[in-house]
Amino acid sequence: SMYGKFGGQFVPEVLMPALTELEEAYDKYKEDPEFLAELDYYMKEFAGRETPLYFAKNLSKKYGIKIYLKREDLVHGGAHKLNNTLGQALLAKYMGKERLIAETGAGQHGTATAMAAANMGFISEVYMGAKDVERQHMNVYRMELMGSRVNAVESGSKTLKDAINEALRDWVTNVENTHYLIGSVVGPHPYPMIVRDFQSVIGKEVKEQIMEKEGRYPDSIVACAGGGSNAMGIFHPFIEDKEVKLFPVEAGGKEMKTTEKEALHSSSLCAGEEGILQGAHTMILQDKYGQILESSSVSAGLDYSGVGPELAYLADIGRVTPCNVNDDEALEAFYELSRLEGIIPALESSHAVAYVMKMAKTGELGDLVVISLSGRGDKDLETVFKLKEEE
Numbered sequence: 120s121m122y123g124k125f126g127g128q129f130v131p132e133v134l135m136p137a138l139t140e141l142e143e144a145y146d147k148y149k150e151d152p153e154f155l156a157e158l159d160y161y162m163k164e165f166a167g168r169e170t171p172l173y174f175a176k177n178l179s180k181k182y183g184i185k186i187y188l189k190r191e192d193l194v195h196g197g198a199h200k201l202n203n204t205l206g207q208a209l210l211a212k213y214m215g216k217e218r219l220i221a222e223t224g225a226g227q228h229g230t231a232t233a234m235a236a237a238n239m240g241f242i243s244e245v246y247m248g249a250k251d252v253e254r255q256h257m258n259v260y261r262m263e264l265m266g267s268r269v270n271a272v273e274s275g276s277k278t279l280k281d282a283i284n285e286a287l288r289d290w291v292t293n294v295e296n297t298h299y300l301i302g303s304v305v306g307p308h309p310y311p312m313i314v315r316d317f318q319s320v321i322g323k324e325v326k327e328q329i330m331e332k333e334g335r336y337p338d339s340i341v342a343c344a345g346g347g348s349n350a351m352g353i354f355h356p357f358i359e360d361k362e363v364k365l366f367p368v369e370a371g372g373k374e375m376k377t378t379e380k381e382a383l384h385s386s387s388l389c390a391g392e393e394g395i396l397q398g399a400h401t402m403i404l405q406d407k408y409g410q411i412l413e414s415s416s417v418s419a420g421l422d423y424s425g426v427g428p429e430l431a432y433l434a435d436i437g438r439v440t441p442c443n444v445n446d447d448e449a450l451e452a453f454y455e456l457s458r459l460e461g462i463i464p465a466l467e468s469s470h471a472v473a474y475v476m477k478m479a480k481t482g483e484l485g486d487l488v489v490i491s492l493s494g495r496g497d498k499d500l501e502t503v504f505k506l507k508e509e510e
């Protein structure tokens with residue numbers, strides 16, 4: 120449960136039995152043939168795996184290096200989030216739970232939770248910051264259409280951190296019949312491990328696909344990092360392959376500056392400090408009194424003041440190279456990929472594309488790079504066109 124000095128279970132005593140129950144269930148079912156067969160069925164027949172490792176020929180031609188996109192935007196629902204919600208929902212079913220709750224920012228995790236809940240017959244409830252309810256409204260319709268109740272959270276910055284706090288409060292009250300389906304590699308142990316394991320299907324597929332297509336591993340892998348689950352999912356199978364450089368790209372927001380009460384970015388690895396957030400010792404954006412600072416990003420899914428403890432650990436030991444791009448660079452990448460490849464990326468994923476556009480010619484990424492295209496951009500069209508009008 121510890122990643123070096125990071126990780127742990129910094130939660131109220133009342134939650135410890137639920138965390139112990141979850142860890143015991145995970146240990147029991149993660150090697151259970153029936154559980155694994157059922158999960159494999161859902162991954163193939165419902166989520167649509169395996170996803171392509173697509174050679175972006177026009178992007179590669181323009182930027183002078185070989186660029187592959189791991190197409191998690193093609194997972195059912197439009198993002199990598201379903202990989203995790205199917206795993207955790209199935210685990211909750213084997214545990215005999217009848218209700219799922221979740222937090223969401225971009226609404227992709229909420230949608231993926233609603234999909235798993237509808238399909239497996241759970242009651243489901245999603246907590247979503249009021250600001251995110253506004254800017255990802257298409258996903259609110261999708262969640263409600265599939266039978267989830269969406270609770271707009273008005274406290275704090277009305278984004279992801281506040282949604283997680285409300286979900287934790289619900290869980291404390293309803294721990295008997297409810298599984299809290301955390302959407303990223305954050306929170307108290309065993310969540311960062313469970314989510315990383317379910318998302319590792321991404322990196323496992325890349326390992327086989329890149330060997331098939333190129334006969335070698337990539338020089339670098341680039342993935343955006345909000346909580347860090349698509350990054351940890353694509354990185355984890357390559358951790359021991361030291362020749363593969365790993366770049367988690369954080370949201371640089373408006374600028375890499377912090378005022379008294381807020382950060383103008385969401386780059387916890389690049390500019391945060393050690394602290395405790397929502398159950399884990401990790402890197403967070405906090406003021407000098409240790410109060411969590413509001414974060415900022417054009418993309419709801421990266422707009423988070425913390426990051427997963429395992430990613431904090433890997434950055435601390437130098438196995439990953441944290442970096443960031445700002446809102447404008449991400450928006451430029453959103454347009455670039457749409458025009459060059461006919462693929463509209465989520466604003467979150469656009470941060471990874473932007474970093475490759477920015478660094479391709481420096482040699483830092485080598486000649487063969489894989490980008491985790493974590494989601495598609497349909498949910499962001501309104502945001503992007505509103506910004507265009509304001510220009």
Ligand SMILES: CC/C=C(/N=C/c1c(COP(=O)(O)O)cnc(C)c1O)C(=O)O
Nearest residue numbers: 224227228302345346347348349420494
């Ligand atoms: C769990 C809260 C995060 C959400 N989304 C985060 C997200 C992210 C960032 O989340 P991580 O992979 O966990 O860092 C990347 N790409 C897409 C398409 C996303 O939707 C959500 O609520 O949908």
